[in-house]
Amino acid sequence: xxxxxxxxxxxxxxxxxxxxxxxxxxxxxxxxxxxxxxxxxxxxxxxxxxxxxxxxx
Amino acid sequence: xxxxxxxxxxxxxxxxxxxxxxxxxxxxxxxxxxxxxxxxxxxxxxxxxxxxxxxxxxxxxxxxxxxxxxxxxxxxxxxxxxxxxxxxxxxxxxxxxxxxxxxxxxxxxxxxxxxxxxxxxxxxxxxxxxxxxxxxxxxxxxxxxxxxxxxxxxxxxxxxxxxxxxxxxxxxxxxxxxxxxxxxxxxxxxxxxxxxxxxxxxxxxxxxxxxxxxxxxxxxxxxxxxxxxxxxxxxxxxxxxxxxxxxxxxxxxxxxxxxxxxxxxxxxxxxxxxxxxxxxx
Ligand SMILES: Nc1ncnc2c1ncn2[C@@H]1O[C@H](COP(=O)(O)OP(=O)(O)O)[C@@H](O)[C@H]1O
Ligand SMILES: [Mg+2]
Ligand SMILES: [Zn+2]
Numbered sequence: 001x002x003x004x005x006x007x008x009x010x011x012x013x014x015x016x017x018x019x020x021x022x023x024x025x026x027x028x029x030x031x032x033x034x035x036x037x038x039x040x041x042x043x044x045x046x047x048x049x050x051x052x053x054x055x056x057x
Numbered sequence: 058x059x060x061x062x063x064x065x066x067x068x069x070x071x072x073x074x075x076x077x078x079x080x081x082x083x084x085x086x087x088x089x090x091x092x093x094x095x096x097x098x099x100x101x102x103x104x105x106x107x108x109x110x111x112x113x114x115x116x117x118x119x120x121x122x123x124x125x126x127x128x129x130x131x132x133x134x135x136x137x138x139x140x141x142x143x144x145x146x147x148x149x150x151x152x153x154x155x156x157x158x159x160x161x162x163x164x165x166x167x168x169x170x171x172x173x174x175x176x177x178x179x180x181x182x183x184x185x186x187x188x189x190x191x192x193x194x195x196x197x198x199x200x201x202x203x204x205x206x207x208x209x210x211x212x213x214x215x216x217x218x219x220x221x222x223x224x225x226x227x228x229x230x231x232x233x234x235x236x237x238x239x240x241x242x243x244x245x246x247x248x249x250x251x252x253x254x255x256x257x258x259x260x261x262x263x264x265x266x267x268x269x270x271x272x273x274x275x276x277x278x279x280x281x282x283x284x285x286x287x288x289x290x291x292x293x294x295x296x297x298x299x300x301x302x303x304x305x306x307x308x309x310x311x312x313x314x315x316x317x318x319x320x321x322x323x324x325x326x327x328x329x330x331x332x333x334x335x336x337x338x
Binding site for chain 2: 048
């Protein structure tokens, strides 16, 4: 588990080491965070913007 | 090893399962659409044999599929079939043409014509947007006044919502049937049983229970995929008490997590196998 800083509240968020970019992580402060990966594979988190249309079950 | 790209916007459980299955079979290039530009005619990593499109957004899916075609890759699903599957009216028109049974439907372009269409179909009438899913904005209207007001609200939303697509209400037995098709074969099916109310979407709390795939459902689902041109899809069928199965829609980027846990069928593996096969041929 990697510990990554929440861009909204600054708290630490646990993220799976093998998380894919685009994975969503919920966090205590109520925001949904999106996993991003830098060129060296480093994990950063951004608030998730949402997507509009869909193809659900 | 063939090189396969997966194009997606959110890494849901489905995308994680697909990535894991693809990794065992191909060299996987993950393309998270929000984090980078795509280059027309210039494949990532110098070349891609096949691309699997998994964007939730219809327009991201169609446009990224088109870019993947410009790379010379085999694209699952290709852009035009994705568009046809993403719009329920385009889908139903293709199904009708091929003689696949569907609920009777009318299209109207003004609130007045929508009320006339509803009167012809009888009440209650299903009034759902041509695009979208999870049962979002789908309405069951009880009378002409309701139809008029829904139509007026839709016109205020604009865009595709100004096309009024009305369907007869099928008196289904509280469930629908989701069939996952891959490469011209039905690989798994589950009933989705509504917790109450007329919508049977998993995203609305419907429970998935495994269904035996009968020959008729399989033939209709596979025929629906062929009519629309998709290689991988989730086909929704409802059972009419008199006419039997009717096809409701074809999902070109299907979710399958609740179906997978209900049936135990590894849908992600079937899809990965198909994409890798397309990368080779
Ligand atoms: N004509 C209809 N008659 C009865 N039920 C319907 C009809 N159209 C849709 N439904 C119900 O609403 C649900 C959602 O409709 P569907 O066409 O699959 O759109 P989506 O899943 O994309 O929102 C279906 O699973 C079904 O239970
Ligand atoms: Mg559906
Ligand atoms: Zn936070």
